Amino acid sequence: MPGPRAALRRIATLCAAAVLLAAPAAHGATLLRDADLEHALTEIAAPVLRASGLSPAQVDIIVLRDDTLNAFVTDTTRIFLHSGLIMKLPDAKSLQAVIAHEAAHITGGHITRRTENMRAARTAAGLGMVLAAATGAATGSGEAALGLALGTQGSALRSFLGHSRAEESSADIASIRTLVQAGIDPRGALEVQEIFLGQEALNVGRQDPYMQSHPLTRDRFRATQGLVAAARVPETNDAAADYWFLRARGKLSAFLRAPGWTLGRLGDSGSRDIALMREAVARHRQTDLPGALRAIDGAIALRPKDAYYHDLKGQILLESRQPAEAARVYAQARGLAPGNAQVLGGLGRAQLASGQFKAALATLEEARGRDWADPRILRDLSVAYARAGNDAMASEATAQRYALEGRMQDAGIHAKRAVDLLPRGSAPWNRAQDVLDASERAARKR
Numbered sequence: 492m493p494g495p496r497a498a499l500r501r502i503a504t505l506c507a508a509a510v511l512l513a514a515p516a517a518h519g520a521t522l523l524r525d526a527d528l529e530h531a532l533t534e535i536a537a538p539v540l541r542a543s544g545l546s547p548a549q550v551d552i553i554v555l556r557d558d559t560l561n562a563f564v565t566d567t568t569r570i571f572l573h574s575g576l577i578m579k580l581p582d583a584k585s586l587q588a589v590i591a592h593e594a595a596h597i598t599g600g601h602i603t604r605r606t607e608n609m610r611a612a613r614t615a616a617g618l619g620m621v622l623a624a625a626t627g628a629a630t631g632s633g634e635a636a637l638g639l640a641l642g643t644q645g646s647a648l649r650s651f652l653g654h655s656r657a658e659e660s661s662a663d664i665a666s667i668r669t670l671v672q673a674g675i676d677p678r679g680a681l682e683v684q685e686i687f688l689g690q691e692a693l694n695v696g697r698q699d700p701y702m703q704s705h706p707l708t709r710d711r712f713r714a715t716q717g718l719v720a721a722a723r724v725p726e727t728n729d730a731a732a733d734y735w736f737l738r739a740r741g742k743l744s745a746f747l748r749a750p751g752w753t754l755g756r757l758g759d760s761g762s763r764d765i766a767l768m769r770e771a772v773a774r775h776r777q778t779d780l781p782g783a784l785r786a787i788d789g790a791i792a793l794r795p796k797d798a799y800y801h802d803l804k805g806q807i808l809l810e811s812r813q814p815a816e817a818a819r820v821y822a823q824a825r826g827l828a829p830g831n832a833q834v835l836g837g838l839g840r841a842q843l844a845s846g847q848f849k850a851a852l853a854t855l856e857e858a859r860g861r862d863w864a865d866p867r868i869l870r871d872l873s874v875a876y877a878r879a880g881n882d883a884m885a886s887e888a889t890a891q892r893y894a895l896e897g898r899m900q901d902a903g904i905h906a907k908r909a910v911d912l913l914p915r916g917s918a919p920w921n922r923a924q925d926v927l928d929a930s931e932r933a934a935r936k937r
Contacts, residue, residue, distance in 0.1 A: 521556040522895075523574060523743075524865045526824075526833035527799035528554060531739035532572070535583060535732050536590045542673035543594040543665070550597075552590065556747075560686065562589050565618070567597050574743055579686060583736035584679030584728065588670060592680070595665035596658065614925050615894040618864060619902075659711060667718045675729065677722045684712050737761035738768070745772035764793040768800065775807045783807050798827035802834050805841060814844035832862035840871050848878045859888075866892045883912035887919045890926045903930025 532552040540547045551569050558575040565571065570593045580586050663680070670677040688709075741760050745753045750773035760766035767790040774782035787804045794800060801824035808817035818841035824834045839854035852875040858868045869892035876885035887909040893902035909923035 522864070522866065523554040523556050524833055524836075524862075524867060525554075525742070526802045526828070526831050526837070528739055528742055529833065530799055530828075530831075531735040531742075534735040535586055535739070536570075538673040538675065538729070538732075539587050539590045539669060540594055543591065543598055543669045545594055545597065550594070554743075562593055564593050564596050570594070570597075574747060578740055578743055578747070580740075581682055582679070582728075583732040584670075584676045585682040586679075586736055587673075587675050587732065588666065588677070588679035588683050591666035591669045591673075591675075592662050592683075594669065595662035599658065599661055599665060614929075615863065615891045615922070619893075619895040619897045619899075660714065663711065663715050664718065667715070667722055671722045674725050675732075676724055677719045678724065680715055681712075681719055684715055688712060734762065734765075738765050741765045741769050742772065745769040746776075750774070750776045764790045764797075764800075767793070768803065771803065771807065775810070778811075780807070780811045783811075796827060798824045798831065798834060801827060802837055805837050809837070809841050809844060814841050817841040818845050818847065830861065832858045832865060832868070835861065836865060836868040836871065839868070839875070843871055843875055843878075848875060851875045852879060863891070864895060866895045869895070883909055884919060887913065887923045890923055894926045894929065899930045899933040902926050903934070906930060 529552065532554070533547065536550070536552050537547040540550055549568060553569055553571050554577065555571055555573050557573040559573055560576040560579055561573045562576055563571050570590060572589070576589070577586065580589070667677045667680060670680065737760065745768070753769050753773040757766040757770055760769055767786045771783045771786035771790065774780075774786055784804070784807065787800060787807060791797065791800045791804065801820055805817045805821035805824060808814075808820060818838060821834065821838035821841050825831075825838050828834050835854055835858035839851045839858055842848075842851035842854055851871070855868060855872040855875055858865070859872060862868065869888045873885045873888035873892065876882075876888060886905045890902045890906035890909055893899070893905065903926065906923045906927035910920060910927055913920040913923060
């Protein structure tokens with residue numbers, strides 16, 4: 492039987508996965524959960540959501556790791572963006588135009604006809620299957636994935652994510668009105684549509700998913716041109732939105748593109764602190780710990796109260812096998828952003844890797860309480876429960892994680908184990924039973 496040091500090394504190895512670059516699930520969509528990225532998108536989206544009549548505190552902007560261009564809504568509480576779309580858009584106003592358009596689908600009631608889908612997306616099993624359908628990843632077919640999850644018929648994009656031309660026209664009108672009311676340049680909407688012009692002539696297999704769920708025609712583009720021409724254009728752009736857009740795009744590209752590519756383009760970062768953050772990521776990916784720490788410390792010196800630069804430093808240290816120091820830095824990040832689930836998740840991960848098992852379990856449960864849809868938190872929570880000897884809760888957390896990744900067969904195995912061990916009717920038992928029911932429905936449809 493291995494000694495304590497060997498056990499700690501194994502746990503450190505398990506917990507030192509990249510925070511932003513979560514490994515793609517074998518069958519499901521990969522959520523990019525990152526405190527800095529999500530904060531940046533929240534800052535960008537907040538004025539748009541308020542102007543559209545939605546609460547920024549009740550609508551999450553979530554990123555899927557996917558090089559294709561797409562954005563969609565699953566219910567009234569989430570807007571999903573593909574990483575490829577964020578990196579393709581030229582500026583903040585174009586991203587705000589995308590968010591305004593998706594918000595218009597929410598406020599216009601365009602997703603209320605998908606009542607069952609909306610209900611399902613509020614559980615781990617339902618959301619996992621819906622995301623698998625959205626990316627066509629659960630079985631290699633979005634249609635099949637959605638059929639397993641919800642028993643729907645026809646194309647997944649048409650039946651769940653797709654919008655009619657009338658809905659698109661309505662969303663265009665509402666989104667331009669929203670942008671103007673928020674004081675945002677509505678020409679960003681034209682920048683978005685110009686990216687997709689001409690794709691209607693391509694066969695479906697070559698089109699970006701956005702075109703399949705948001706049909707764009709020349710007539711619609713000309714109508715948007717008319718709306719923008721008649722709208723009031725602000726004299727200046729929102730400097731804060733521009734900063735957060737550059738930061739979000741810069742962090743995504745630093746993690747998703749080759750380190751050499753990033754290091755050769757630091758001058759395009761828009762500000763010194765963003766350049767240093769991008770350099771830190773690139774150096775870290777080259778396993779240059781001194782260089783990475785020197786760069787992130789430079790960014791922190793410029794923005795000492797920025798929780799998310801401390802969060803990145805904690806990630807770098809944890810993935811460089813320095814969990815105790817990582818926990819100390821993550822604790823600083825938590826002090827600066829005490830309610831952030833991803834920061835809490837990083838702290839719990841570092842505590843777990845450094846052998847602080849009791850503290851890790853408490854931190855990770857707090858993180859799950861704030862965000863149940865983060866597979867990384869659930870992965871670490873299952874390890875913490877296993878270390879504490881609580882096999883029932885370890886299986887429940889594992890079942891939830893696999894469900895979020897669309898791996899329903901694996902999720903069902905762990906859910907059955909949890910249901911057999913947990914007190915009947917308890918909250919964890921109910922979560923496990925939900926996953927078990929979904930996995931059994933999926934099995935019947937195979």
